[in-house]
Each structure stands twice: as structure tokens, then as C-alpha cells.
Amino acid sequence: MDLRSEQLADGVEKISLVGRMDSIGGHDIDLRFAALVATRKLLAVVDMSEVSFLASIGIRTLVINARAQSSRGGVMALANPQPLVAEVLKMAGIDTIIPVYPDVDTACSALMAAAESR
Secondary structure, eight states: OEEEEEEOTTSOEEEEEEEEESHHHHHHHHHHHHHHHTSSOOEEEEEEEEEEEEOHHHHHHHHHHHHHHHHTTOEEEEEOOOHHHHHHHHHTTGGGTSOEESSHHHHHHHHHHHHHTO
């Protein structure tokens, strides 16, 4: 599992996850992901387009860090999950905890709107 981060022009941080978020992949990125997301206030879009599999440990990583971001006054959203991953997110009810958008641009717009309304 790999993780890349880039600052977008709108002040949104895009975090791209690549690989399988199973027990091995989730463990590989857990600390780096938390260091990026949970330690400071952000508008964070997690690009899931290259995540091919999502297990419970991956869901746990996403939820814990989204809650940490929320407690800091920031917002985290998921973008562009592959169909299998999107189905797992929906079946687990994660889409009711963390907003899921069809693409990064839509997620960025929604995060900026949410930040302005706070």
C-alpha cells in the first residue's frame, strides 16, 4: 500500500491511496495516514481511485482519522472509489459517516462549501 499527498490550489490536501487496504496494506499506511490527517486541521480529500480492496482494518483507519479531523474542526471526504470499494463503503455505512464523492473535483467543491458554512 502506498500513500501520496499533494496540496491543491484551493487549500485542499489530496491524499492518494494506492493498493489494497487489507491487514497488510492498512498496517503499511496507518501511521503515515494518521500523521497527515489526524494531527492538524485540514480540508482533506482521500482519493480512493487506486484502492482495489478495502477490509475492516482499512475502514477503521478511514473512520478514526475522519473523526480526528472533525474534532480539529476540519473535514475529510473520500473520492472516486472503485465499484467494489464503493460497495463496501456503502454496505458498512461509512458513506453516512464520511462523505463519498464520485471524483476529486466534486469532493473539493463540497469541502470548500462546508468550510465556508462553518
